[in-house]
Amino acid sequence: MPADGVAGGGRAFTEGRHVLDPARPRHRESIVWVIPRVADGVTAFVYTWVNSRGEAGAALSVFGDVLGEQIFEKVDGIAVPDSAGFDDYRVGPLSLSLADSGMSSTVQFAGDRVSMSVEFEGLHAPFRYGEHIDGCPGFFADDRLEQTGIARGVLRVDGRVLEFDEMCQRDHSWGERDWEAMHHMKWVNALNRSTAVHAVELLAYGQRYLRGYLYRAGRCVPVRDLELRYDLDSELLHTRMQATWTDEEGRVARVDFADGGPHFVWDVSANFTLRDTAMAARIDGDDAVAYVDMSWDPAYMTRTTAKTGSVSVSL
Structure with a gap:
């Protein structure tokens, strides 16, 4: 440690x-x-x-x-x-x-x-x-x-x-x-007592900004890459996710998120709404708890949720 x-x-x-x-x-x-x-x-x-x-x-x-x-x-x-x-x-x-x-x-x-x-x-x-x-x-x-x-x-x-x-x-x-600078953000965490992954993904000024870490075997190493696939329901609430963390030493953690439940909603500004939920997770097959925040522009949510059906997204 x-x-x-x-x-x-x-x-x-x-x-x-x-x-x-x-x-x-x-x-x-x-x-x-x-x-x-x-x-x-x-x-x-x-x-x-x-x-x-x-x-x-x-x-x-x-x-x-x-x-x-x-x-x-x-x-x-x-x-x-x-x-x-x-x-x-x-x-x-x-x-x-x-x-x-x-x-x-x-x-x-x-x-x-x-x-x-x-x-x-x-x-x-x-x-x-x-x-x-x-x-x-x-x-x-x-x-x-x-x-x-x-x-x-x-x-x-x-x-x-x-x-x-x-x-x-x-x-x-x-x-x-500056909430207004961002088009979208994610705050993604999956945790157990031996392994934890954390990442913030920010989309602003047309760029992707990624910060985070993989904690394993008592060592916390910065993330180098994060791959995400996730499902959004018709209200743009995240319900399931698959993610792969790769840290700067090449260590890899694969995480499955499921059971996105009741969401906490907070309008932090006129143009930015936080939507958070706890999720069940498995990190390389081991049980974990998770907390995921996805944040959206309310006008974008209004336009998008006027459509019907869920959305599957890969990044």
Whole structure:
């Protein structure tokens, strides 16, 4: 396993809060913990963000077959001083503590219908997009970290108590986020305790930008290529997928995704809609959990979903 504080196999790195530029209205910072399977049929993520004016927000989303609805509790526009570090950070109902190495963190969200407490331990050091030869795509973030790990804790939903010890994907990004620059994006993750794959595929300015990794045998290696085949239903919701990761050392992971269930939907801007779902997965035949986000321009969705039938796509 890479040493604590070494991101993506490169230089030592201390993870913390960043200075944002108030002259840049799209400058922001965020951290999210995504747990694809808190329990059978239950998915959750907890998320916090702050903009360049010091206005912060936080959200807890819980959805899945068991619930029959999407529960999304959110606060926004809460003043947080620049001096507030991630070692002891609070935004309304959310509190978090993040180790300098990024290898461990705790987060709590005390909502009305839902609340959650999470202890997170990374399986590998945070992986930095900025260590790619072309860096992190500037319209997406100044830099971004991704990390697979284990989340242990308790989720409470309308008085029901669910204890969990499950796979989790964490990301942390800071800098410019220009949703309008992108035609489409995917955030694709399949995780078990021995192998994990992660990728972001961004389509912007007519170009494809790919960042991600293959974690196996205690080593996290950047992705070199990603092949995807997937099915979209008549509403452009992803239901099945086949993917092949090839990392920079030539290691290969083949992943089958299935059972795309209830989707979380968030209109992050007038021209960009996130559509997320937890999925079942098998990585080279071994069971895994998965979380896949595909994001679309609402006008494109309206034009496309006016047609009938499903779509099969290969990239």
